[in-house]
Structure formats: C-alpha cells, structure tokens
Amino acid sequence: MSDHSPVPAIEVLSAQKTYPNGTVALQPVQLTIQEGEFVTLLGPSGCGKSTLLKMVAGLLEPSDGRLLLWRKPVQAALDADAEAKKMAFVFQSPTLMPWASVQTNVRLPLDLAGVPRAEADARVAEALELVGLSKFAKALPRALSGGMQMRVSIARGLVVQPNLLLMDEPFGALDEITRHKLDADLLELWRKKKLTVVFVTHSIHEAVFLSSRVVMMAARPGRIVEEVHIDVPYPRSAEFMVSSEFQHYAKHLQRSLLAASQHTEEESAT
Numbered sequence: 001m002s003d004h005s006p007v008p009a010i011e012v013l014s015a016q017k018t019y020p021n022g023t024v025a026l027q028p029v030q031l032t033i034q035e036g037e038f039v040t041l042l043g044p045s046g047c048g049k050s051t052l053l054k055m056v057a058g059l060l061e062p063s064d065g066r067l068l069l070w071r072k073p074v075q076a077a078l079d080a081d082a083e084a085k086k087m088a089f090v091f092q093s094p095t096l097m098p099w100a101s102v103q104t105n106v107r108l109p110l111d112l113a114g115v116p117r118a119e120a121d122a123r124v125a126e127a128l129e130l131v132g133l134s135k136f137a138k139a140l141p142r143a144l145s146g147g148m149q150m151r152v153s154i155a156r157g158l159v160v161q162p163n164l165l166l167m168d169e170p171f172g173a174l175d176e177i178t179r180h181k182l183d184a185d186l187l188e189l190w191r192k193k194k195l196t197v198v199f200v201t202h203s204i205h206e207a208v209f210l211s212s213r214v215v216m217m218a219a220r221p222g223r224i225v226e227e228v229h230i231d232v233p234y235p236r237s238a239e240f241m242v243s244s245e246f247q248h249y250a251k252h253l254q255r256s257l258l259a260a261s262q263h264t265e266e267e268s269a270t
C-alpha cells in the first residue's frame, strides 16, 4: 500500500514553552507546514516567534508537546547521515567573524562538518553566486554594507544545501529599499531551490509580499490567533505591493493584530 499524501516538513504538536523564570512564552501551539511552503510567523514583540522558531530548529526544548521534522523528532531528523534533511538558521544580525574573509565565513559550517576543502570551496562559490556576492569572496565583512553582510549570512546558511530555511527577522535592521531587494531575491531562491521557509517578521507588508501562508501570533501569552493563506501566484513583482489585493491582505492582518492586542488588554484588565 502506498501513501501519496505529502510529507509535512514541520509538525508542531501541542508544543508549549515556559522559561525557567516562569514566563509562559508560548501556549500550546499546533502547526503543520508542508514541504515547499513559505510560512511567515507574524506578530508583535514578545509573542513567542523566536521561541517557536528555535524549537523548530532544535535549539530549544519544548516544555510540553512535540516537534517533528519530516515525521521524525527534530534531533533525529537532523542527525548527520547521508539521508538526513538539512536545515539552516539565519539570525537577525549576521554574526560574521570580522577577521575572516567572506568566503571563510561562508565555509565555516562545512569546515565544522569536515567537508573536504575542494568540495567546500566549490559549494562556497555556488552559495556566493546565489546571493550575488561572487566578486566579494576575498573581502572582509567590514568592507560590506549591512545588506551585503546579510547576504553573506544567507550564503553561510545555503552552503549546507538546506531543505529547510529558518529566518528570524533577517532583514529587520536594514533600510526599506535594501530589505525589499533582499525579500525579492529570497523569493527567487526559495523557488529555485524548492526550499521550505519559515520566516519571522513583525512587518505586515513583508509578510504579505513573501508568504504563501501567514501565521498571526499574539502576546501575553504567546499564541497563534489566525492563519491566512495569501492566494496570490508567484513570481510576485513590486506591482503586487501596490495592488488592491495586497491592501486587502494587509488590512485584514492589521485588523487581526489589533483584535488580538485588544483581547490581551481586556484579559489583563480583569
């Protein structure tokens, strides 16, 4: 008997997080993400976006509940055998080694994994090509703009040839124009490499532009309040951002965010 149903890349099964100091960062969360989706976690500061993403990455243990990647517990799924699916995590700040060249920074995960030098160099070259930084392989990070440093950080994620890309407010520190350029490039990369992406932002506009699905969260306590499918085909151009369709989704998410915040205030007023 064969099973043709798609394998979910991520299953969050009633996962909950209370930090040791007693902060309830996340109420039990239920979330399934299929392979190839571009899902954005959207919500105000403190609603548990980073906590959820770190649990998906296996960087944090849930206090209760379970998380599966490709139907296996996170750690087992990421164990380094030949069959293993790979994940990359890109943080808000690029955290590059300042004394090392761009290519050495990008090669770091491969050096740590003991990948032979020739193969590593070829993969570094490919990753730099993908983010448009081939010409800057020998440069030091401080010679690059903020947007370019972020591209280096993304290349360092891509060099492991991930199936799953987790990004925590990666473009939050960049100016609007640079951010939009990186958003557009990220979408191209996602399509070209058939990645599954989980992206964190508190920008409604960024969420609508990028996502196939937006997961709206609220704070105190952190929880999912709504999921919105953005039913707009890719590729999406800058034109999409000035369309009435775009405005419709942005408005809807704005209202949902407001409703969630009011809810929180009423609860805390009683």
Ligand SMILES: Nc1ncnc2c1ncn2[C@@H]1O[C@H](COP(=O)(O)OP(=O)(O)O)[C@@H](O)[C@H]1O
Binding pocket: 019, 020, 021, 023, 024, 025, 043, 044, 045, 046, 047, 048, 049, 050, 051, 052, 222
């Ligand atoms: N290590 C920690 N110890 C205690 N509380 C934490 C810790 N990390 C985050 N929190 C708290 O958990 C809640 C969710 O945080 P976080 O996941 O960082 O939210 P977000 O990424 O949406 O801003 C916040 O109230 C935050 O202060």
Ligand SMILES: [Mg+2]
Binding pocket: 049, 050, 051, 168
């Ligand atoms: Mg965060």
